[in-house]
Amino acid sequence: MTARPAVRYGNLSPAARESIGGTRYYVDGASIAGYVRYWAHDPAAPAWTGDRCGCPDDRCAGFHHDPDRECGCLETTLGEYAAAASGCMVCRRPVESANVARHVFDRARMALMPVHPDCRPAALAMLGLDEDGRPIP
């Protein structure tokens, strides 16, 4: 195994770390360090440069949302990271965007699974769902 540069977590809040760490329950290999690496500007010295709430934009709280409220960006940015970390559920190649059209909902895992638009019919078939995402009786 090659040694990877240590990740610096900067101002990432405990609440944000907890949310980000939770990704590992539905994405194999996902981690807080992986999330920081994914959004880091310099892969050789991965450091968190985003806001404390977990948004990669360093001016999120007070700009993207009320500072007293939960971060609304995190769900999207985590989804994007999760897609990159796990790859398409059908072909396993990376899925580039967190666009909802690139996900299918797996009820058994209670998770959005990344999938390419081309792979979507196969993914629905794997999950026993019809085109509208309804279970096939």
Ligand SMILES: [Zn+2]
């Ligand atoms: Zn934000």
Ligand SMILES: [Zn+2]
């Ligand atoms: Zn935020």
Ligand SMILES: [Zn+2]
């Ligand atoms: Zn695919």
